Structures are given as structure tokens and as C-alpha cells.
Amino acid sequence: MTRSFRASLKPEGDVELSRYLAGWRELTRFLTPLGSIVAFAASEAFIKVTALEARVQGPDAAHYTSLATMAAWEQRAGSAQASGSRTLLLLHRALRWSQLCLQRVATGTLGGPDAGVQCGDAYRTALAPHHPWLIRQAARLAFLALPSRGRLLELACPAAGEADARAALARAAGVLEQVYNRTQDLLARHSLLQLA
Numbered sequence: 001m002t003r004s005f006r007a008s009l010k011p012e013g014d015v016e017l018s019r020y021l022a023g024w025r026e027l028t029r030f031l032t033p034l035g036s037i038v039a040f041a042a043s044e045a046f047i048k049v050t051a052l053e054a055r056v057q058g059p060d061a062a063h064y065t066s067l068a069t070m071a072a073w074e075q076r077a078g079s080a081q082a083s084g085s086r087t088l089l090l091l092h093r094a095l096r097w098s099q100l101c102l103q104r105v106a107t108g109t110l111g112g113p114d115a116g117v118q119c120g121d122a123y124r125t126a127l128a129p130h131h132p133w134l135i136r137q138a139a140r141l142a143f144l145a146l147p148s149r150g151r152l153l154e155l156a157c158p159a160a161g162e163a164d165a166r167a168a169l170a171r172a173a174g175v176l177e178q179v180y181n182r183t184q185d186l187l188a189r190h191s192l193l194q195l196a
């Protein structure tokens with residue numbers, strides 16, 4: 001699931017967009033079976049991935065090779081053109097939620113908060129501040145219906161035992177964290193964190 005994300009981290013500190021989006025495609029495929037709220041979020045992300053891919057492959061493709069080239073180009077072109085950066089910012093916040101949720105599910109203890117609570121907390125940290133009240137209430141209820149940690153681990157890594165599944169999720173969360181940190185840094189440097 002994390003191969004493309006890892007490959008998106010360019011050695012000079014940039015993020016390659018085509019690989020970042022390929023990573024997202026893999027991530028949405030991975031998240032979709034994990035319950036209806038996650039599947040809904042994944043389908044929303046999928047629409048954004050497709051929209052950004054249209055730019056990466058479109059007539060202005062030369063300006064959409066990486067996050068930095070996109071940011072520079074859209075800033076030169078003016079606010080009407082900023083929708084690639086805005087779409088990326090929305091994906092970026094959803095990536096943070098995915099990272100925190102996977103990390104907490106991977107490391108949660110027996111008798112501690114279950115996956116629904118942990119992923120709901122991750123939602124409150126990463127996404128709720130950017131969502132209207134109604135969506136926040138709906139999400140709060142939906143996370144309560146998330147499968148248990150044991151079931152989530154089974155769904156995420158069907159052929160593995162619990163320890164292996166936890167290790168795999170923790171590794172995946174680690175890669176997502178690297179990508180998140182890099183993207184956060186670039187978005188901050190281009191003053192794009194307040195865009196939407």
C-alpha cells in the first residue's frame with residue numbers, strides 16, 4: 001500500500017504528484033473495506049485524487065509534476081487557478097486522519113479505547129476543525145459504528161495474525177507520517193495551509 005507514497009518523496013525535499021496520487025489510490029483501495037464511514041471518506045478522497053490526476057495529465061502537465069512546481073505555477077496564475085493546491089490540501093488533511101487512525105489501531109492496548117474511539121479522536125484532531133457542525137455530528141456517530149480493532153486488523157491484513165497485522169499497519173502509518181510531514185512543510189512554505 002505504501003510503495004508509491006514512499007516513492008513520492010523526492011530526494012531534494014519535494015513531493016512528486018503522480019506518485020503521491022498513486023499512493024492515494026492504493027490507500028483508498030485499502031481503506032474502503034474497513035467500514036461504511038471510512039468507505040465514504042475514501043470515495044470522497046478518490047474523487048479528489050481523480051480531479052488532481054486530470055491536472056497532472058492535462059495540458060498544463062509540465063507545471064504539475066511536483067507539489068512545489070504546482071504551488072509556484074498556481075500562485076503565478078492567480079487564485080482562479082489555485083484549485084489543484086486546494087484539492088491537495090484537502091487530501092493532505094485526510095492523509096493525516098488516515099495516519100493517526102492506522103497508527104492508533106496498530107498500537108492500541110487490550111482494554112484501552114477501541115478502534116472507533118481512536119479513529120474518532122483522530123477525526124477530531126485532523127478533520128473536525130475544518131468541517132461544519134452537521135458533518136462533525138454525523139461523523140461522531142459513524143465512528144462509533146466502526147468495527148472492533150480485531151476485526152479491523154483482520155480486514156486490513158486478511159492473511160496475517162494479529163501481531164503481524166499490527167506491525168504492518170504501524171509501518172504503513174510511519175510512511176504516511178513521512179509523507180504528511182513533507183507535504184505539511186511544503187504547503188507551509190508556500191503559504192497554502194489556509195487555502196480551504
Ligand SMILES: *[C@@H]1O[C@H](CO)[C@@H](O)[C@H](O)[C@H]1NC(C)=O
Binds near residue numbers: 177178
Ligand atoms: C514528523 O514531524 C513530527 C513533528 O515535527 C516529528 O515529531 C516526527 O518525528 C516526524 N515524523 C517522521 C516520520 O518524520
